[in-house]
Amino acid sequence: MGVFDVVDVRKQFPALDEGAAHFDGPGGSQTPQVVADAVATTMTSALANRGTLTAAERRSDEIVVAAREAMADLLGTDPRGIVFGRSMTQLTYDFARTLAKTWAPGDEVVVTRLDHDANVRPWIQAAEAVGATIRWVAFDTETSELDDVTPLLNDRTRLVAVTAASNLIGTRPDTVDIADRVHEAGALLYVDGVHLTAHAPIDASYADFYVCSPYKFFGPHLGALTASPELLETLRPDKLAPTADVVPERFELGTLPYESLAGTTAAVDFMAGLGGTGATRRERLQSSLQVVEEYEDNLRDGLEARLAAIPGIRLYGHAARRTPTLLFTLEGWTPAAVAERLAAVNVNAPAGSFYAYEPARHLGLGAAGAVRVGLAPYTDQADVDRLIAAVESLDAVSTD
Numbered sequence: 218m219g220v221f222d223v224v225d226v227r228k229q230f231p232a233l234d235e236g237a238a239h240f241d242g243p244g245g246s247q248t249p250q251v252v253a254d255a256v257a258t259t260m261t262s263a264l265a266n267r268g269t270l271t272a273a274e275r276r277s278d279e280i281v282v283a284a285r286e287a288m289a290d291l292l293g294t295d296p297r298g299i300v301f302g303r304s305m306t307q308l309t310y311d312f313a314r315t316l317a318k319t320w321a322p323g324d325e326v327v328v329t330r331l332d333h334d335a336n337v338r339p340w341i342q343a344a345e346a347v348g349a350t351i352r353w354v355a356f357d358t359e360t361s362e363l364d365d366v367t368p369l370l371n372d373r374t375r376l377v378a379v380t381a382a383s384n385l386i387g388t389r390p391d392t393v394d395i396a397d398r399v400h401e402a403g404a405l406l407y408v409d410g411v412h413l414t415a416h417a418p419i420d421a422s423y424a425d426f427y428v429c430s431p432y433k434f435f436g437p438h439l440g441a442l443t444a445s446p447e448l449l450e451t452l453r454p455d456k457l458a459p460t461a462d463v464v465p466e467r468f469e470l471g472t473l474p475y476e477s478l479a480g481t482t483a484a485v486d487f488m489a490g491l492g493g494t495g496a497t498r499r500e501r502l503q504s505s506l507q508v509v510e511e512y513e514d515n516l517r518d519g520l521e522a523r524l525a526a527i528p529g530i531r532l533y534g535h536a537a538r539r540t541p542t543l544l545f546t547l548e549g550w551t552p553a554a555v556a557e558r559l560a561a562v563n564v565n566a567p568a569g570s571f572y573a574y575e576p577a578r579h580l581g582l583g584a585a586g587a588v589r590v591g592l593a594p595y596t597d598q599a600d601v602d603r604l605i606a607a608v609e610s611l612d613a614v615s616t617d
């Protein structure tokens with residue numbers, strides 16, 4: 218088992234020198250120097266369209282190949298099935314439209330009330346366009362656990378879209394078990410791993426599609442999807458005539474962002490170095506993310522107990538398995554007012570529903586949402602103390 222050194226980790230994030238306590242990681246993590254260097258070095262090196270003739274062409278090609286290998290190591294899948302896109306949202310819209318070409322009226326698609334809207338709306342709109350029916354899985358607002366998917370599955374089910382972890386309340390449904398049920402029904406499983414991938418060792422091979430976003434795990438702003446190359450071979454996305462009709466390239470519209478791909482590889486290498494051990498990068502990633510998970514969960518437990526002890530606080534995430542992401546409201550205060558007061562003392566914990574549109578409505582939070590506190594490997598005990606002190610100071614003064 219490796220050792221996690223938060224002091225050393227923090228030194229690698231220049232943004233922390235600005236002095237804020239960052240609890241805004243679920244919206245996008247801060248960036249280590251090595252990732253910024255990889256982006257900058259790529260931008261100032263000779264680049265060209267991918268090819269084999271010039272050094273510039275070969276460099277671009279190598280960057281793409283390396284990024285696919287890095288993502289495959291992170292997710293435990295095949296580099297030939299890694300698709301890059303501008304964002305998870307864009308990739309999901311693209312795949313929803315592509316998959317919907319194979320659906321017919323009366324087919325069924327299952328979405329959940331726990332998911333970020335990027336894993337809900339694209340499926341609803343794609344289903345509506347072909348006359349397919351949407352089925353909803355709710356979650357228990359007391360326990361935060363996702364309801365059983367099984368009763369909704371039948372021989373008309375074509376696809377189930379579910380999150381690996383809620384970006385609002387942290388719930389981690391048992392997606393491996395869901396995959397078994399979905400596959401028994403002969404349907405496909407599309408998993409949103411955007412929130413989870415920064416916080417736990419991942420083996421995405423159970424899902425037909427698993428999608429995530431490197432900017433949530435210390436990388437640049439883009440999205441990545443993994444699927445088996447054999448499954449991708451069966452799909453026919455809309456594409457330009459000259460685009461190579463091969464997998465995974467035929468799913469990647471336009472020229473890839475080489476600098477962001479180089480940054481993604483650097484982010485994966487950075488994660489592999491977060492205290493884990495092992496002979497291969499895959500092993501070091503699994504080990505490091507386990508170390509990170511233990512560190513973050515431990516910090517979360519202490520923070521949660523202290524928040525819960527503050528009069529007027531209501532916490533919303535209670536699932537047995539969840540990420541280190543807390544959501545709270547404070548009696549007498551609007552979430553926006555709390556976030557504003559925290560920001561005034563350089564504690565960044567935003568308020569809102571964070572595009573978790575259905576979950577926020579299901580919890581009765583409405584558009585105002587709640588205050589979200591997300592932990593990251595660069596969060597330390599001093600950050601937690603600052604947050605608690607700031608929230609405690611609010612308790613005394615009500616906005617009523």
Ligand SMILES: Cc1ncc(COP(=O)(O)O)c(C=O)c1O
Pocket residue numbers: 243244303304305306307333335336380382383384409410411412429430439440572
């Ligand atoms: C759980 C979850 N899914 C999807 C998304 C959308 O990701 P992207 O910004 O890459 O489209 C987010 C972004 O916050 C998210 O937290």
